[in-house]
Amino acid sequence: MSGEDAPAQQQNAEEQKKQDAKKGAEEPKAETKADSPPATEPAAPPAAEKAPEEEKAVEEEVEEVFSYRSLVLTGYGGYDKVKLQVKKGKKPELKPGEVLVRVKMCGLNFADLMARQGLYDRLPSPPVTPGMECSGLIEAVGEEVSERKVGDKVLVINRNGLWQEVAVVPATHTFLIPEGMSFEEAAALPVNYLTAYLMLFDFGHLRPNQSVLIHMAAGGVGIAATQLCRTVKEVTVFGTASAAKHEVITEGGVTHAIDYRTKDYVEEIRKISPKGLDIVLDPLGGSDTHKGYNLLKPMGRLISYGAANMLSGQKKNLIAVAKTWYHQFSVHSLSLIQGNRGVCGFHLGYLDSETELIAQAMEVILQLYRQGKIKPRIDSTYHLEQVGDAMRRMQERNNIGKIILTTEPMKEEEKKEEAKKDDKKEEKKKEDKKKDDKKKEDTKKEEKKEEKKKEEKKEEKKDEKKEVEKVEN
């Protein structure tokens, strides 16, 4: 991910692309059209049909050079798999309804970390440019675009392809930035606030006097959800975060901050709210989904929106993945009936065709911003060159709020400082390896424990089954 990998030639990328297209043909699920031309939109024709055009673009390179820097996921693995490349080609021709955006800031999301490890199936296979949200300026508009004009400040949401200096997207994926909102805030807004909003107010149907559990309350979605809870009267927010973040999240609106590292959050919540909770937002998956479900009061609902528990270490940890899969929550409808409970699943990445739904929600969110009721909290801003550091910060859960990538090039003195850090980076890599090994060991140990528990559970289930049979007869 560091400077020495860039600039890679567009041609190299094209070759990789073609190889990938072949691979794609063998594996029908893979999508390969993503990172070239400079952005993506879901309705584009498949890669194979595009190939001649692409070749043409390369041929005509001499005539009109259009160059831009782009982050490219080159394969699944650690932080260094996302590389900064310089792409050169013809200025992209816009299809009807499309706009070209000069990107200023990009948002980093949990799904990007999952994607890097090959755990997020909405990102086409590498090489591909990640990035689901950004802010910037409209630089060109295609035919049939009436509601955007050159120079408009916009925020953008897209399936991928936004971690680069220019992006071509459908105009319907862009939203005008309100007066007074910075590009950083605009890039921090879409994914986290749409996710929190649709979970709390669509599935959750949050009303006054209810109670909500927010895991990772200092993360992007966590802070967005907390702020949105505050727009409803007398909502009690339970938020989990490490102790160092408690002051910030409490100031932000969390009623009861719980340090999940030192305390059993289920016990803590039961102490304060013995009847349980109305809404549980669950980004963790695995055994935490079970815990969340059991915390629901009648008419309560759990909304599962991720499997962060799968992430353990910078590379895919098969044990953590298997464990999360193994403990994946499943529920029978009769159990839901007897508990008067609901379980919902949410992921914005699978909603990208619901343009109208997204637009309606976005309108409400921007209105709340204008009213001063919500405000994205920026944790830190990194240059594209530093995307590895940015991802590390998020994965190690050191951030409070949103991590932003800026397309602004690094200044010379910053680069020098970065070079000095390179020695340290080697050390970091070694540390990472140690950490990963340690984690693997830990998870193995835990796995054994879980195995034992599982056996015990099986026995319990057998007993339950017997009881059911008894009742039936």
Added chain:
Amino acid sequence: MSGEDAPAQQQNAEEQKKQDAKKGAEEPKAETKADSPPATEPAAPPAAEKAPEEEKAVEEEVEEVFSYRSLVLTGYGGYDKVKLQVKKGKKPELKPGEVLVRVKMCGLNFADLMARQGLYDRLPSPPVTPGMECSGLIEAVGEEVSERKVGDKVLVINRNGLWQEVAVVPATHTFLIPEGMSFEEAAALPVNYLTAYLMLFDFGHLRPNQSVLIHMAAGGVGIAATQLCRTVKEVTVFGTASAAKHEVITEGGVTHAIDYRTKDYVEEIRKISPKGLDIVLDPLGGSDTHKGYNLLKPMGRLISYGAANMLSGQKKNLIAVAKTWYHQFSVHSLSLIQGNRGVCGFHLGYLDSETELIAQAMEVILQLYRQGKIKPRIDSTYHLEQVGDAMRRMQERNNIGKIILTTEPMKEEEKKEEAKKDDKKEEKKKEDKKKDDKKKEDTKKEEKKEEKKKEEKKEEKKDEKKEVEKVEN
């Protein structure tokens, strides 16, 4: 179940009660306090503690006779298991917060049919008086009751014990009947409208322009749900019912009536609404829950509120029960995430401790009645003596709207007519047996088919699993 069984002596009932109390001690889950004194409330002390008082009541019988007719479920099985008994004893003493209601009309619900077959665990074990809703007049109020007075017309909701002439319930389980509402309407309202309301507006969060599937659209909940959908702008209602009922349900607000007996409702819905539905209300269970789930559009939710598919014939049909259990819907959270879907379970019977929630919903429902936006549709009214016929009508799905039981005694001429029918009843019994046998055969045949399908499905799943493994690696 006809008149010849009544009046049974209160003493007999008491003896049965005691035997049952013993049985209850052996089976800790069974509750036996239910049908004596004349009604129940969940917070009452356990049966064992009451025994001395009950004995006293029997002793003092001579001093002050308080007699009333009561329907009693005497054991699990066919329609004749619910018998009309005359209970005699001392006028019940009210505990603080309780009221005594002179019952006029009672509502019949699907759960009562399930209960008779031993398929509903919220009804204490027999002998017990069923009945979750009624209307009547307040005849006495206990201490600490300030919001009800003697003579108030009320509708009542309770876990059970309301199919009798007098009922003792907590005052909080009663609601004043609005001006102009008949006792029949009042008895038809609580269970169906609370169920439909909480499903559509709490879990469902129904909004304008959405689409809803209502199974058994001519049933009590079906009609209530249709009327409630009509209170929201531009809601499309798909309603299943046999063809003969289509005119009525269409007039009532169903947009697309589907004859589930001759058409595949999934296909019909897909034709009209290819993207799927926002809300599916599912009272059927088994394979219909799967179908409903697959009909959901993104952000859609299925609300399961019963397992009517378990009911096949008047006695418990083990094959139908096993089949419904076998096909019981279960879902993984990752599947919910990828579909952006929700699954909820609802049953009013498990919500009886949520007094405040029920009261709030009831207030809205009564307000909608006053505004003329909803109006219970009465299918038919039966005397307590005819409860078997009433249950048969419901179970054979011949009703359009609510079936009501009235406590008004049968007139002499009616009794004579009923006696004439008795010969016919013998014939009916034979018919029932034939029907049951036929159904068993049919379900056996279907079971075999399903077995085959299941095997095929297993194979498919294996393939899927392999694919997942492939993706993981």
